Amino acid sequence: MVETKRLISVVLAGLLLLTAQAAPGFAEGRFQQGWRFAPPPGITVTDQRPRHALALQGNPYVSPAYLRQVVTYPTGERSGTIVVDTTAHFLYFVLGDGRALRYGIGVARDGFEWNGTHRVTRKAEWPTWTPPAEMRQRQPELPAQMAGGPDNPLGARALYLGSTLYRIHGTNQPWTIGQNVSSGCIRMTNQDVTDLYGRVQLNTKVVVL
Incomplete structure (x- = not known):
C-alpha cells in the first residue's frame, strides 16, 4: 500500500510538471523570481542524476520564459524547420498552422x-567533444x-550543422540558457535537446537569425 501511494504521488508530480510546461499561466503562478519552476510538495530538485523517485533533475535558476512550450508562430517556413532567434534566445521547431514548439537557448x-x-x-x-584548434x-x-x-x-x-563547426547541443551548464555565452554553438538544456533530437531528421533546414 505504501509503495502504491508513493507511485501515485510520483505520477501526480509528473503531471503537475507537464502542466506547468504546457500552460505558462499555471507555471508563472508557481515561480519565484529567477527560478525555473517550483517543484510539487515532496519533490526535490537536483542538477545531478536523481538518486530516488522523489528527486527531479532540473535547473531552478533559468527564467520561466525559457520553458519548452507550444506558441503562436506565423512563418513562411515549412513544418519541421528549425528557426533560431539568437536575439530573443529562442529556438522554434515549426509545427505548421501558425504554431511552433519553442525552446529556450x-x-x-x-x-x-x-x-x-x-x-x-x-x-x-552523448557526443564526443573535440575542441577546434582555434578554441584550444x-x-x-x-x-x-x-x-x-x-560532464x-x-x-x-x-545536431551538427552542415560543414560548419557549429552545433545545436545540450549543456552541462543549464544556468547559461538565456545568455550569450558560447563560441557560436546553440545550447539547450539536456532535457530540451533530447526532446528536439527525437523530432529532427537528417537534412532538416536550420535558419539562424
Whole structure:
C-alpha cells in the first residue's frame, strides 16, 4: 500500500510538471523570481542524476520564459524547420498552422555571433567533444578530446550543422540558457535537446537569425 501511494504521488508530480510546461499561466503562478519552476510538495530538485523517485533533475535558476512550450508562430517556413532567434534566445521547431514548439537557448557571446541557413548533417547521442584548434589556442587548458557523458560540454545530444563547426547541443551548464555565452554553438538544456533530437531528421533546414 505504501509503495502504491508513493507511485501515485510520483505520477501526480509528473503531471503537475507537464502542466506547468504546457500552460505558462499555471507555471508563472508557481515561480519565484529567477527560478525555473517550483517543484510539487515532496519533490526535490537536483542538477545531478536523481538518486530516488522523489528527486527531479532540473535547473531552478533559468527564467520561466525559457520553458519548452507550444506558441503562436506565423512563418513562411515549412513544418519541421528549425528557426533560431539568437536575439530573443529562442529556438522554434515549426509545427505548421501558425504554431511552433519553442525552446529556450544559450547563444554566442560578443564577437562570435553568426547567422545563415544550414542543414542538419549529423546527429549524435552523448557526443564526443573535440575542441577546434582555434578554441584550444584561446583556452590552452582544454583537452584535445573529451568522451561523451554528463560532464561533457556538449551534453546529451548534438545536431551538427552542415560543414560548419557549429552545433545545436545540450549543456552541462543549464544556468547559461538565456545568455550569450558560447563560441557560436546553440545550447539547450539536456532535457530540451533530447526532446528536439527525437523530432529532427537528417537534412532538416536550420535558419539562424
